[in-house]
Amino acid sequence: MAEAARVQAPSAQSRDATIVLQAEGLERSFGGVRAVDSMGFTLREGSITGLIGPNGAGKSTVFNLVTGVIKPQAGTVRLFGEDISRLPTYERARRGMIRTFQLSREFGGLTVLENLMLSPQQQLGEKLVPLFSAQRRVHEAEQAVYARALEVMEISRLGDLRDEYASNLSGGQKKLLELARTLMIDCSVILLDEPGAGVNPALMTTLREMILELNKDHGKTFLIVEHDMDLIAALCDPVIVMTEGRHLLEAGFDEIRKDKRVIEAYLGGAHDG
Ligand SMILES: Nc1ncnc2c1ncn2[C@@H]1O[C@H](COP(=O)(O)OP(=O)(O)OP(=O)(O)O)[C@@H](O)[C@H]1O
Numbered sequence: 001m002a003e004a005a006r007v008q009a010p011s012a013q014s015r016d017a018t019i020v021l022q023a024e025g026l027e028r029s030f031g032g033v034r035a036v037d038s039m040g041f042t043l044r045e046g047s048i049t050g051l052i053g054p055n056g057a058g059k060s061t062v063f064n065l066v067t068g069v070i071k072p073q074a075g076t077v078r079l080f081g082e083d084i085s086r087l088p089t090y091e092r093a094r095r096g097m098i099r100t101f102q103l104s105r106e107f108g109g110l111t112v113l114e115n116l117m118l119s120p121q122q123q124l125g126e127k128l129v130p131l132f133s134a135q136r137r138v139h140e141a142e143q144a145v146y147a148r149a150l151e152v153m154e155i156s157r158l159g160d161l162r163d164e165y166a167s168n169l170s171g172g173q174k175k176l177l178e179l180a181r182t183l184m185i186d187c188s189v190i191l192l193d194e195p196g197a198g199v200n201p202a203l204m205t206t207l208r209e210m211i212l213e214l215n216k217d218h219g220k221t222f223l224i225v226e227h228d229m230d231l232i233a234a235l236c237d238p239v240i241v242m243t244e245g246r247h248l249l250e251a252g253f254d255e256i257r258k259d260k261r262v263i264e265a266y267l268g269g270a271h272d273g
């Protein structure tokens with residue numbers, strides 16, 4: 001019995017310790033502004049990790065650096081142990097890391113269904129099938145994307161809105177659509193930049209449930225930037241705090257909310273919450 005426990009312990013530990021995403025020494029300035037300064041963090045597989053900090057702390061810039069939207073002046077990013085620092089965004093997406101933007105990026109003139117069906121092409125930066133491939137293959141690919149879009153609308157509670165133009169959606173519904181779009185490709189790491197911004201309380205519950213379900217039932221790992229501390233408290237462990245471009249500390253939410261340095265960082269900044 002004791003023998004079995006000893007044999008199992010290391011594998012359980014190494015499973016716990018699996019790092020899916022690792023950023024080290026990230027640096028990025030804009031003119032005289034050091035937006036991100038020696039920033040590093042790790043994301044454990046299966047976690048929902050929070051990334052918080054006052055306005056201007058550098059959170060969105062970290063997302064941009066990690067996903068390749070902008071180039072770092074220094075630092076490395078590893079995804080599943082592979083150095084992806086020099087890969088374009090779509091190659092990082094192809095390797096399973098997808099993000100949303102702080103401001104929703106839906107196409108207002110397209111329906112919910114059409115927005116979903118367009119997502120894989122946008123995220124992977126390519127046509128789903130080569131232009132000259134046989135008509136049958138094109139049709140099959142379209143059918144597969146359509147079938148996935150139906151599944152995703154089910155998961156994201158958007159089924160009733162499938163033929164609604166995205167421009168007619170509420171702020172919260174647009175955030176759901178934004179998250180739904182990440183699910184159109186086979187990803188394992190999802191980075192959400194302020195998913196709760198502008199979402200009404202009822203949809204906030206839906207959003208929270210959806211993230212939890214994707215984490216627990218679909219095995220997605222999340223990194224979530226958010227100012228709504230209720231959402232962070234309900235979902236995230238651990239929580240990373242950034243201030244002035246740097247990693248200040250990482251701990252459970254209860255510990256963080258009591259930490260003097262965190263309170264000072266928020267009081268010192270121009271933050272609203
Ligand atoms: N493309 C850019 N050009 C110039 N300055 C930028 C750019 N992107 C970010 N910055 C600056 O870098 C700093 C960090 O910005 P960032 O958007 O990463 O902060 P944040 O933590 O996401 O803030 P918020 O909570 O308000 O979204 C800010 O001073 C910002 O003005």
Ligand SMILES: [Mg+2]
Nearest residue numbers: 059060061102
């Ligand atoms: Mg931001």
